[in-house]
Amino acid sequence: MREQNRLIGRPLPRRAVGSTLLLKGLEAEVAVILNPGIMNARNLYVAMTPGSQSLVICSPRPILNPSL
Secondary structure (H helix, E strand, O other), X not given: OHXXXXXXXXXXXXXXXXXXXXXXXXXXXXXXXEOHHHOEHHHHHHHHOOEEEEEEEEOOOOOOOOEO
């Protein structure tokens, strides 16, 4: 059973909220990132990859410059 679940992957509910660590490796139609300015470059990259259809970034600044 565990092997079968590993091949299928974790199910993602219609709406999921979590840190980049919790959602890493999952795919969703839309990914929304809040306050990307407080993320480092690695976490920002991980947060940007799950959106298969679109990516929404909500930031008070027009240019993202994550801390390295």
